[in-house]
Amino acid sequence: MRKSFRYNVIFRVLLITALLAMLIYFFLVSKNYLRSTYFAIFLIVAIVEFIWYVDRTNRDFAAFLLALLQNDFTTTFSETAKGKSFNELHSAFNQITQKFKTISSEKEVQHIYLESLVEHVRVGILSYDEKEKVHLMNGALKNLLQKSQLLYLKGLEGMDKKLLKAIRNIKPGENKLVKIKIANQLLQLSLHASEFKLHGQYFKLVSFQNIKNELDANEMDAWQKLIRVLTHEIMNSVTPISSLSSTLYDIIEKENRNGTLDQPTIQKVLTGLDAVKSRSAGLQSFTEAYRNLTQIPPPHFKEVRVKDMLERIETLLKPNLENIGFRITYAKEDIRVIADTDLLDQVIINIIKNALEALEESEHPEIQIAVDGRDKVKITITDNGPGIDEDKIDQIFVPFFTTKKGGSGIGLALSKQIVRLHNGTLQVESVPGQGTSFIIEL
Structure with missing residues (x-):
């Protein structure tokens, strides 16, 4: 049988009344003071218990509010123990608790979703407050700056002061381009900023994107267009000159054999035509060399075992590597890549030959090739030569730029x-x- 709060209250009131009546009787009528004392004690206990029983509602309500305050949504209240009115109250408590639990769960799911989204994007994201305390730094930015943790914005000062200044000075909605060097690697960072307030607190959000590859690609496309125009115009001019000079050279030489021209005149004309012919041929050869930059054949891709490819290149260049400490290391033996071997061979051979030229004056020349295939296939070719000056390192991939004598x-x-x-x-x-x-990353 379910207990009823109303019946319990009535029972306790009757009990207290009975105890009070007995106390009055033994104290005033029968003058039995010992029994009066016992009934007085029982009466006090009954009153205290009655107050405690009635006060349970306040305690339940306080427990309910405290649970909400502490985000504890596991507390439940009995809906079948104290009568209809209290059961309805406890039912309301449980419904409110369940509603808050659902809201909290949805909020947590949304937080996890947004956190995963921020970590998934390849754009670096940094958020900090007005005291320059960093609240968010996603994985893309950590990889970009090669910094695992950043508590305050000032932590970037030791890395690159230009970057720190650019972050501090960039205005909301503004874009900035910053060139920095991290771990001997040149980065072209595009910065974009926005600002917002949450609960009255100011935040600034800055995005970072390394656009060096895009800039290099656009620069290469621009060079290719320029080279196409130049080679077309040069070839159009040089070809008839070369042909005409060759024809004139043959005519003068024929006339010379017939003896119709005097020797000094013939010699001067022949010398001049020979110079024109020679320079025209040289200019044609020069133009053809640069035309190669715009006429790379489309790659024919196939799966290649990197170790086989590098061993083949080592065999090909073995005569040049006799006095060089040459070594190839692999993260694992069977690393494969989808590539055009003819074109990729050309790249690796060109880099090794450049390294050999750089090592000509080194006492203990070494070339090391390290191959890693964890995320992407990564081939690193390292020499211990004199290195490249900082003011030239960002120009070495520019067409026509060279630090070598006679280099193209x-x-x-x-x-x-x-x-x-x-x-x-x-x-x-x-x-x-x-x-x-x-x-090289493929």
Whole structure:
């Protein structure tokens, strides 16, 4: 049988009344003071118990509010113990608790979703307050800056003061381009900022995107368009000159054999025509070399075992590697990549030959190739040569730029273009006096 709060109250009131009557009787009528004392004690206990029983509602209500305050939604109240009115009250408590629990669960799911979304995007995201305390730094930004933790914005000061200044000065809705160097790697960062307030607290949100590859691709496209125009115009001008000079040379030589021209005149004309013919041929050869940059054949992709490819290149270049400490290491033996071996061979051979030229004056020349295939296939070619000066490192992939005597300046530009056709990247890291590394990622 369910207990009724009303019946319990009536029972306790009757009990207290009975005890009070007995107390009055023994104290005033029968003058039995010992029994009066006992009944007085029983009466006090009954009154205290009655107050405690009635006060349970307040305690339940206080427990309910405290549970909500502490985000504890596991507390439940009995809906079948104290009569209809209290059961309805407890039912309302439980419904409110369940509603808050649902809201909290939805909020937690939404938080996890947004957190996963922020971590998933490849754009670096940084959020900080007016005291420059960092509240958010996603994984993309940690990888970009190679920094696992950042508590305050000032922590970037030791990395690059230009970057810190740009972050502090960028205005909401503004875009900024910052060039920085991290771990000997050049980055072109595009910064975009916005600001907002939450519960009256100011926050600034800055996004970071490394657009170096996009800039390099656009720059290469621009160079290719320029080269196409130049080679077309040069070839159109040089070809008839070369043909005409060759024809005139043959005519004068024929006339000379017939003896119709005097010797000094013939000699001057022949010398001039020979110079024109020679320079025209040289200019044609020069133009053809640069035309190669715009006429890379489409890659024919197939699965390639990287170890087989590098061993083949090592065999090919073995005569050049006799006095070089040459070593290839693999993260694992069977690393494979989808590539055009002819084109990729050309890239690796070109980089190794550049390294050999850089090592000509080194006492203990070394070239190391490290192959890693965890996320992407990564081939790192490192030499211990003199390195590349900081003011030149961002120009070495520019067509026509060269630091070598007699160099054409298209080798590395061509290599980068080939790697780009493989949807990969070719980067350089160098420390003057310590060496240079070229990193191919496919």
